[in-house]
Amino acid sequence: MKHLTIMIFAAFFFSSCSETNTHTTNTQYAMNNSISSFYDAEVKDIDGNTFDMSQLKGKRVLVVNVASKCGYTKQYKPLQELYETFGGETFTVIGFPSNDFMGQEPGGEDEIKAFCEKNFGVTFPLMSKISVKGKNIHPLYQWLTQGDLNGVDDFKVKWNFHKFLIDENGKLVGDYPSSVSPVSEEIISFAQGK
Numbered sequence: 001m002k003h004l005t006i007m008i009f010a011a012f013f014f015s016s017c018s019e020t021n022t023h024t025t026n027t028q029y030a031m032n033n034s035i036s037s038f039y040d041a042e043v044k045d046i047d048g049n050t051f052d053m054s055q056l057k058g059k060r061v062l063v064v065n066v067a068s069k070c071g072y073t074k075q076y077k078p079l080q081e082l083y084e085t086f087g088g089e090t091f092t093v094i095g096f097p098s099n100d101f102m103g104q105e106p107g108g109e110d111e112i113k114a115f116c117e118k119n120f121g122v123t124f125p126l127m128s129k130i131s132v133k134g135k136n137i138h139p140l141y142q143w144l145t146q147g148d149l150n151g152v153d154d155f156k157v158k159w160n161f162h163k164f165l166i167d168e169n170g171k172l173v174g175d176y177p178s179s180v181s182p183v184s185e186e187i188i189s190f191a192q193g194k
Contacts, residue, residue, distance in 0.1 A: 034142050034149055038170040041140040043096075044128040046113045051127060053140070058168050059092055060190060062182070063144065065132045066095040067105035067160040068115050075161045076120035078182040083124040086191035090168070093124040093182075096141075098132045101160050105129060132157045144172065165190050 035041050038061075039054040062082070067073060083093045097112050099105040105112065109128055116122035130138040133145075133156075144164050147154045150172045155164075158177060165174035165187070174190065181187075 033139050034146075035139045036143075036149065038140075038143060038150075038166050038172070041143065043130070043138070043140060046097075046109050046126040046128060048109070048128065051125070056092065056166075057170065059090055060168050060193060061091075061166040062093045062187065062191070063140075063164040063166060064093065064095055064182070065098040065100075065141075065157060065160055065162055066126075067098060067101065068107060068112060069104040070101070070160040072159070072161040072178045075178075075182055076116060076122055080120055080122050080124060082182050082187070082191060086188075087124065090193060091191045095122075095124060095126045096132065096138075097126065097129040098160065099129060100131055100133050100157075104160060132162075144175075163187065168193075 039057060041053040043051050043053070045051045062079075064075075064079065066076065079093050079095070087093065095116075097105045097109075107115065112129070113126060116126060130141070132138065132141045137145075141157065143149045145155045145157060152172045155175045161178040163174075163176040163180065163182065164172060165176075167173045174186070176184070176187065
């Protein structure tokens with residue numbers, strides 16, 4: 001009986017972790033809608049306005065998928081500190097809410113924005129909710145995760161708060177898993193242009 005209970009729990013747990021048809025407010029994207037450079041991407045910001053990544057030419061960019069109900073949600077605070085300290089003409093942080101991992105970002109844009117402002121004083125740019133993996137992956141995340149598009153390597157976004165570093169020329173120069181703090185030595189060096 002104990003083995004049966006464990007098997008049922010395991011089946012439930014793993015099925016809840018698998019890819020599901022997640023809600024995205026940006027358009028659902030097909031795999032053939034890829035982009036050839038970071039600057040080709042066009043997204044919607046948290047208020048629904050078009051945000052063209054080409055406006056970031058000349059800046060170093062930290063791209064991070066975020067969620068409000070995750071064990072790593074507390075990383076909003078160091079992300080904001082990083083942005084306040086180094087953000088400006090040469091560096092920025094951009095957050096992409098995503099509900100791809102166990103439904104940990106279930107809210108709509110207004111709810112996400114209010115949560116981030118109230119709890120963490122977030123002022124760095126937040127975009128509309130997108131998919132960062134699976135069949136509805138946004139073209140930007142296709143580019144970030146596929147070596148044949150980004151010219152570097154294949155990367156897998158395994159959880160919320162995965163970080164990608166884009167240099168001032170639009171080249172992908174690093175990726176860090178959720179466990180790496182936004183104020184780690186490597187990321188601070190990147191933000192400083194070192």
